[in-house]
Amino acid sequence: MKYSSRHFILLFFLLVGVEGLISQVRYKLSLLEDEISYQVSLISEVGYPAPLNATSSAQVTIKVPAGAFEVADLEDLQNGVQWQYSSISRSPAEAPGYDYLSFSLVSQGTKKLVYEPGRETPLFRFTNKLPCNGSIGLMNHLDDPFLPPNSEKVNVGNQITILGARGNAYQGNDNLLVPCGSYTTSLEKIRAESVDFLLFPNPASEEVFLRFNWNRNASDTRMILRNIEGRIIQNKSFPLVKGENHHKLTISNLTPGNYFIEIMGSDWKLVSNQFLKKGN
Numbered sequence: 001m002k003y004s005s006r007h008f009i010l011l012f013f014l015l016v017g018v019e020g021l022i023s024q025v026r027y028k029l030s031l032l033e034d035e036i037s038y039q040v041s042l043i044s045e046v047g048y049p050a051p052l053n054a055t056s057s058a059q060v061t062i063k064v065p066a067g068a069f070e071v072a073d074l075e076d077l078q079n080g081v082q083w084q085y086s087s088i089s090r091s092p093a094e095a096p097g098y099d100y101l102s103f104s105l106v107s108q109g110t111k112k113l114v115y116e117p118g119r120e121t122p123l124f125r126f127t128n129k130l131p132c133n134g135s136i137g138l139m140n141h142l143d144d145p146f147l148p149p150n151s152e153k154v155n156v157g158n159q160i161t162i163l164g165a166r167g168n169a170y171q172g173n174d175n176l177l178v179p180c181g182s183y184t185t186s187l188e189k190i191r192a193e194s195v196d197f198l199l200f201p202n203p204a205s206e207e208v209f210l211r212f213n214w215n216r217n218a219s220d221t222r223m224i225l226r227n228i229e230g231r232i233i234q235n236k237s238f239p240l241v242k243g244e245n246h247h248k249l250t251i252s253n254l255t256p257g258n259y260f261i262e263i264m265g266s267d268w269k270l271v272s273n274q275f276l277k278k279g280n
Helices: 007-022
Strands: 025-031 037-044 054-064 071-076 085-088 098-105 120-128 135-138 161-164 169-172 196-198 208-213 221-228 232-240 245-248 257-264 266-270 275-277
Touching: 025 135, 037 054, 071 085, 221 245, 232 245, 232 257
Parallel strands: 025 169
Antiparallel strands: 025 037, 037 120, 054 098, 054 135, 054 161, 071 120, 085 098, 196 208, 208 245, 221 232, 221 257, 257 266, 257 275
16 A cells, blocks of 8 residues: 555654644743842653744743832843733622732744753743732633633633643643742742642641651741731741651631641741631
8 A cells, every 4th residue: 555645744743643632831930149139930741843943822921919010121032922911801700819810822833942851941031010918820721710611701710822732731730839029139049849848737727747858957937827818817936857847737727718827947938838727
């Protein structure tokens, strides 16, 4: 049986499609060393060589404290790939304590994004013009209350459509919170995933547990519990040991709402994901 070039092309795309089904592309939000600039990057778990790297559309949505964020100084970080600050949803009924900022890819169909396994590719960065306390993070694609369909009929969320993935290749994000206020520049930022920082259960009503591995020496530390507006609820010493650390935090007396935890040493700070305190 003779096979035409068309048959080989179809077979090639079928094989690529199988790879795309197991592919993962994540977004990451970081606070840069100047402590005022935020950067959004993508991390691909697989490679998409040209022309399969053609990216037809993409969107990033960031969740911030309500009324405390105004995007400024938006800067593209990949030559020839343009992003725009496209919309803001202010204090929606599903999450009145937050605003949702969406950024969209202008350079639709671009082949200038490189997808290699484990490679982090910076996409764009921006600053905030307003005073802000608390933290910001990428919108959670699994359980955020404002996920579509929503009361405002807006298409918020994170996605990235790549030819090699045969559609939306977005599989999640790092789910890390970063501070949205002003912090001392001498503090070393330690990424939560580098120490396997776990906080559970979430949501919780009586207590939450912290667990993480620490590869530095033991040191004097503080544990600070903040509400989502950034106000300090608890501030106490934290016994940190080299190796695996466990700590239980009683939250039964807290007002229902969202909180996060900072663990701080003399030259570093670790910020947890948000957790939800449920009503008793």
